[in-house]
Amino acid sequence: QSALTQPPSASGSPGQSVTISCTGTSSDVGAYNYVSWYQQHPGKAPKLMIYEVIKRPSGVPDRFSGSKSGNTASLTVSGLQAEDEADYYCTSYRGRDDLRVFGGGTKLTVL
Amino acid sequence: QVQLQESGPGLVKPSETLSLTCTVSGDSISSNNYLWGWIRQPPGKGLEWVASIFHRGSAYYNPSLRSRATISIDTSKSQFSLKLRSVTAADTAVYFCAREIVPPGDQIQVWGQGTLVPVSS
Numbered sequence: 634q635s636a637l638t639q640p641p642s643a644s645g646s647p648g649q650s651v652t653i654s655c656t657g658t659s660s661d662v663g664a665y666n667y668v669s670w671y672q673q674h675p676g677k678a679p680k681l682m683i684y685e686v687i688k689r690p691s692g693v694p695d696r697f698s699g700s701k702s703g704n705t706a707s708l709t710v711s712g713l714q715a716e717d718e719a720d721y722y723c724t725s726y727r728g729r730d731d732l733r734v735f736g737g738g739t740k741l742t743v744l
Numbered sequence: 745q746v747q748l749q750e751s752g753p754g755l756v757k758p759s760e761t762l763s764l765t766c767t768v769s770g771d772s773i774s775s776n777n778y779l780w781g782w783i784r785q786p787p788g789k790g791l792e793w794v795a796s797i798f799h800r801g802s803a804y805y806n807p808s809l810r811s812r813a814t815i816s817i818d819t820s821k822s823q824f825s826l827k828l829r830s831v832t833a834a835d836t837a838v839y840f841c842a843r844e845i846v847p848p849g850d851q852i853q854v855w856g857q858g859t860l861v862p863v864s865s
Contacts, residue, residue, distance in 0.1 A: 636790070669851045671791075678840055678858055679791065684851035722791050726849025732804040733849045735783075738790040 637662065637723055637736035644742040645713045653739045655706040655723035661734060663704035667726035670699060670708045673738075674719045682721075683708060710741070718743045746771035748841050748856035756835075756863050762828040766841030766856060773822045774799045779844040780817060780824045781852070784837040787860075792837075796844060797824060804848060836863045 638656040645651040655662065655670075662668055668686045671679035681690050683699035686706060696711045706725070710717050723736040752764035766780070773780065781796035795815040797803045803815050809828070817824040828835060839861055843854040 665849070667847070667850045671852070678855035679852070680855075681851055681853055684845075690851075690853075724791075724793070724852075726847075729804075729848070731807055732796060733793045735791045735793060 637725060637734055639721075639723060639736040639739045641737070642740045642742065644744055645710075646744045647713050647715065649713050650709060650711045651713060651741065652707050652709045653721055653723075653741070655708070655725075655736045657704050657706075657725055657734070659704060661704075661725040661727040662701065662706050664728075665726045666701070668699070668701060668706040669724055670697075671722045671724070672717075672719045673722065679722065713743050715743050717741060746843060746854050748843065748854060750839060750841050750856045750859040752839070752859055752861060754862075756831055756861060757865050758832055758863055759830055762831050762835060762861055762863070763825065764839055764841070764859065764861070765823050765825045768822045768824075768843075773817070773824070774819045777846055779804075779846065779848055781842050781844050782815065782826045783840045783842055783852070783855075785840070785858070786834075786837045794828075794839075795826060796848065831863045833863050835861075837861065 670683040673679040686701045687699045722738045756762045779796045782794040795805045797815045812829045814827045838858040840858045841856040842852045845851045
């Protein structure tokens with residue numbers, strides 16, 4: 634089961650915007666609008682930040698937004714804050730026989 | 745507010761079977777709106793989906809683990825479980841149980857705190 638491709642790291646200064654990409658194939662990211670993003674701080678469980686490509690759960694700041702173009706989904710964090718420093722993972726639906734696949738994760742550093 | 749709590753052995757020996765249970769509280773495990781799943785994370789590495797199950801028993805598995813994994817659910821106890829056979833050191837990971845919202849493959853809404861399962865002799 635090949636993972637979705639994410640950059641290992643990303644960074645930005647407080648107040649800036651940063652975008653993290655998540656590249657899959659025409660069998661997962663490109664085929665379905667079931668891409669979600671998770672934030673994970675060290676030693677903690679992941680937290681849902683974006684689902685169905687663009688939707689934000691209640692309580693997630695609107696500084697977090699999602700998008701998709703072709704086989705690549707993206708998470709944008711605007712107005713970076715220190716507490717945004719964490720690992721971010723994307724995941725996509727892949728069909729009934731191979732339900733979901735995760736990206737390798739991106740470590741976001743706030744400079 | 746729904747809560748999930750993993751429980752299981754602190755250590756598993758190579759070639760043996762890893763057994764984990766997740767206890768659900770604060771909401772019904774029998775809702776048609778949810779799947780119940782396991783995701784694991786080897787130390788210092790990324791997340792890997794393991795398996796998911798509906799309350800009626802329909803199950804989904806990661807193809808790379810399908811031959812060794814069994815997920816089951818006991819609605820009377822509000823618990824679901826994972827068994828992973830013939831483990832090796834590569835199965836050492838933090839195992840999270842989770843509640844997923846239908847349709848399958850969509851959002852993982854609630855996570856347990858995770859439990860570290862080392863595989864070592």
